[in-house]
Amino acid sequence: MREETGSEWIDSTAILTGLKAERPVFHRTDFHWNDPAAFMVAKATVDRMAALLGKPALGWRLKLEIEGRPSSGGEASFIPLLRPITETALFVKPTWTEAPADTRFDQAPFEFVRRLQDPAAAVLPPVVVFGDSFFDGMYRSGFCEHFSAVYRARIFHAPLQDVLRILPAGTRFMVVEFIETAANAFAAPIDYAALDRIAPTNGSPTAHAPE
Helix, strand or coil, X not given: CHHHHCCCCCCHHHHHHHHCCCCCCECCCCCCECHHHHHHHHHHHHHHHHHHCCCHHHCCCCCCCEEEEEECCHHHHHCCCCCCXXXXXXXXXXXXXXXXXXXXXXXXXXXXXXXXXXXXXXXXXXXXXXXXXXXXXXXXXXXXXXXXXXXXXXXXXXXXXXXXXXXXXXXXXEEECCCHHHHHHHCCCCCHHHHHHHHHHHCCCCCCCCC
């Protein structure tokens, strides 16, 4: 994807490999990464976008605090036992107060749209996120606090083409988050030239260029 689209690339494997020497990065009873691991990938993503805009001061500003909580994930439900297996999993303890925002759900093709109420807030411009359940950990880690608006589409609920066709006006970045087993979600051919022709009508950037 980096070679064919010229997109920026956040290597989460490298981030997680560095972290796992200090603490677990995945749940034991669920196949997802834990929220503290997602926090660090979210931080790297936001910092990269701020740097690309030439505004590093708008990068990640939240402090990580970790707490352990009892948890039993989806993998545990497949074990034929009379009692669910639990673990003390790592979670992010919020150290911030969420900024006032308006959130609307089921705004097809977006699962939700979250807009800050203060248009003058010193944050990054709107971002579109096309991702799977791993983004949930980034969301819980305060990702949305760094943008004036976040449009989130779920990778198996909305075709990528539909998201690209209606990139909201003012969108500067599009985050495409996925794990290797979901790579086939991008297999359908996309007519980028056709998307380029319609992009100017809604004030969106060129569809194949978001980073």
